Every structure is written in C-alpha cells, then in structure tokens.
Amino acid sequence: MGKVGGFYGKLREAGIEFYNNFIIKDKTSFKIGGSVECYLTVKNTGELTIAVKSARKWKKELFIMGNLSNVLVTDRKIRKVFVELKGGFEEIKAKGKTSVYAGAGIKISVMLGWLMKHGLGSLEFLAGIPGKLGGAVYMNAGAYGKGIGSYISRVYFTDKKGNCGIIENGREAFSYRHSIFQDNGFIITGVELKLKKRPVEDIRKEMASLIKIRHSKHPWNAYCAGSFFKNDRNYTAGKLIEEAGLKGLTCGKAEVSRMHANFLINKGGAKFKDVVKLANLVKKAVYRKFGIQLEEEVKYVN
Numbered sequence: 687m688g689k690v691g692g693f694y695g696k697l698r699e700a701g702i703e704f705y706n707n708f709i710i711k712d713k714t715s716f717k718i719g720g721s722v723e724c725y726l727t728v729k730n731t732g733e734l735t736i737a738v739k740s741a742r743k744w745k746k747e748l749f750i751m752g753n754l755s756n757v758l759v760t761d762r763k764i765r766k767v768f769v770e771l772k773g774g775f776e777e778i779k780a781k782g783k784t785s786v787y788a789g790a791g792i793k794i795s796v797m798l799g800w801l802m803k804h805g806l807g808s809l810e811f812l813a814g815i816p817g818k819l820g821g822a823v824y825m826n827a828g829a830y831g832k833g834i835g836s837y838i839s840r841v842y843f844t845d846k847k848g849n850c851g852i853i854e855n856g857r858e859a860f861s862y863r864h865s866i867f868q869d870n871g872f873i874i875t876g877v878e879l880k881l882k883k884r885p886v887e888d889i890r891k892e893m894a895s896l897i898k899i900r901h902s903k904h905p906w907n908a909y910c911a912g913s914f915f916k917n918d919r920n921y922t923a924g925k926l927i928e929e930a931g932l933k934g935l936t937c938g939k940a941e942v943s944r945m946h947a948n949f950l951i952n953k954g955g956a957k958f959k960d961v962v963k964l965a966n967l968v969k970k971a972v973y974r975k976f977g978i979q980l981e982e983e984v985k986y987v988n
C-alpha cells in the first residue's frame with residue numbers, strides 16, 4: 687500500500703487497492719515495462735468514478751489497462767496511474783435470449799467459454815486472442831475480416847469527468863482496429879452484445895479449429911503483442927515485411943519473428959528502445975521497397 691494524503695489519501699479513504707512504484711513488466715505480454723507511479727484496481731463504477739474524479743483534481747494521468755496484450759510500455763519511470771477493472775467488471779449475464787451484458791474487465795477467453803456454454807455463437811473468431819473485453823472493444827479486436835464492434839449493441843462508459851453514460855451502437859463507432867474510444871478517451875465499463883443461437887458443439891469445434899490454425903501460424907507463446915502493424919484492404923503487413931526480407935532481423939533482443947513477420951518478439955531481456963528501433967527499421971525498409979507506410983497497431987505507452 688502506498689502514500690497518504692491528496693490523491694492517494696482519497697484512494698485509501700475509498701478502500702481502493704493501489705500500489706506505488708509498481709513494476710509493470712510482468713503484467714505485459716511483451717514482458718517489457720518499467721516502474722509506474724501507481725497501479726490500482728477498481729471493483730465497480732463507484733470506485734472508478736472516485737479514481738477518475740480524484741485524478742482530475744490532483745492532475746494524475748490515468749492509463750486504463752486491459753490485459754496489456756496490445757501495448758509496448760517504456761522501461762523508464764512512468765508518471766501514470768495504471769487502472770485495472772476487476773471484481774464487478776468481470777461480470778457476464780444474459781439479457782434476453784440472444785443478448786448478453788459483459789463487463790469490460792472479463793477476459794475474452796472466459797467470456798467465450800461462457801457464451802459457448804450458453805449456446806451463443808457469433809464471436810468464435812475471437813478464439814485465441816488474449817486480452818480483456820474492454821481492450822478488445824477499444825481496439826475493435828478481431829480476425830478473418832471480422833471485428834467485435836459489429837456485435838455490440840450498447841457500450842457503457844465513464845467519461846473523463848467521471849460521469850457515466852451509454853452509447854447505442856452506431857456503425858461509425860468502429861472501423862478496422864479502431865473505435866471512437868481511441869479518440870474520446872472514455873473508459874469502457876461494459877457492453878451489450880447481440881449474438882446468435884448456435885449448437886454448443888459447433889461453437890466448440892470452430893473455436894478449437896481456429897486456435898489450432900493460430901498456433902500453427904503465429905508465435906503465440908512468444909513475448910509479443912500480436913500483430914505489430916495494421917493490415918490494409920490492399921496488403922497484409924506480414925507479407926510486405928517478409929517480402930522485404932526482414933524475417934529474423936534483430937535489434938538487441940527484439941526480433942522480427944521467423945514464424946510470422948508481423949510479430950515483433952522479445953527474445954528475453956529486450957528493451958523498449960530495441961523494439962521501437964526494430965519497428966522503425968521495418969517501416970523504413972518496407973517503405974523503400976513498396977512505397978507503403980506501415981502504421982503500428984500496437985499502442986506505445988511512454
């Protein structure tokens with residue numbers, strides 16, 4: 687437990703669990719990251735509102751984390767407060783025959799297991815994607831041409847002032863690996879999903895087969911953040927990087943995966959700057975060969 691007074695005094699008074707000077711590395715899928723000013727967990731909207739309002743009052747910058755599987759975090763000191771949604775935010779419940787409410791803190795894998803058990807299909811394409819629902823909505827995560835945004839009928843959020851609200855889905859809220867939450871800074875607290883009934887066994891088989899395909903194509907158990915660069919209607923980043931001859935290229939302990947060129951991996955002990963340098967080398971080489979400017983899908987946190 688951390689300091690007393692001001693922002694931290696308020697957290698303590700509200701019973702919010704927090705840790706100062708927390709080394710974040712082990713919570714990231716890249717296994718890279720330094721000491722953050724504070725890591726805290728909130729269990730419900732009441733605690734989240736207190737954290738947001740207090741951060742505003744005492745000028746603390748919040749970073750809302752999912753499972754940290756799509757971010758590259760600096761290994762320097764980070765003057766941010768990392769907030770994880772837990773407890774009540776991990777809830778999932780039926781809302782009618784084919785609608786489901788799920789909290790932003792639930793793991794995608796746990797949610798998919800629950801949906802399968804209840805014979806609700808549509809999101810099978812997410813099988814094997816690590817992360818939490820909030821992160822998946824923020825990123826409009828997906829695969830095989832599908833994104834989670836297409837199945838969302840409502841998003842519950844808390845804004846920068848700590849006010850809660852609901853967004854009824856407009857299709858414009860989501861596009862390829864993008865959601866309006868990347869622009870408005872709202873915190874996603876839960877969503878309502880519109881799904882389809884499907885036999886449990888069909889769902890199970892499809893998810894098992896998709897995971898098998900993933901494991902055969904991706905270095906899924908390497909320290910990484912999945913696809914590093916965004917694809918486009920006209921190209922896949924992995925193909926461009928491979929055709930530019932960059933598989934196996936290294937900077938320090940960071941490497942362009944030999945298995946899938948769009949995965950930049952930490953071979954153990956890589957620094958933030960190694961991965962950034964490698965990403966820049968890849969971008970330059972691809973631009974020189976194809977005249978295409980790759981754009982990062984992974985979010986830098988520094």
Ligand SMILES: Cc1cc2nc3c(=O)[nH]c(=O)nc-3n(C[C@H](O)[C@H](O)[C@H](O)COP(=O)(O)OP(=O)(O)OC[C@H]3O[C@@H](n4cnc5c(N)ncnc54)[C@H](O)[C@@H]3O)c2cc1C
Pocket residue numbers: 715749750751752753754755756757771790814815816817818819820821822823824825826827828829867872873874875905906907910911912913985
């Ligand atoms: C091996 C591997 C394979 C992957 N394969 C895929 C894939 O096929 N398709 C795909 O789309 N992604 C893939 N990813 C990337 C990643 O798993 C997804 O983007 C995932 O949805 C991110 O979720 P997260 O909870 O880890 O988010 P984080 O990495 O923690 O956060 C990502 C961003 O979302 C923001 N955020 C998180 N939660 C909230 C919230 N509640 N409210 C507001 N903002 C929030 C964070 O601030 C951050 O900017 C892969 C990653 C790995 C490691």
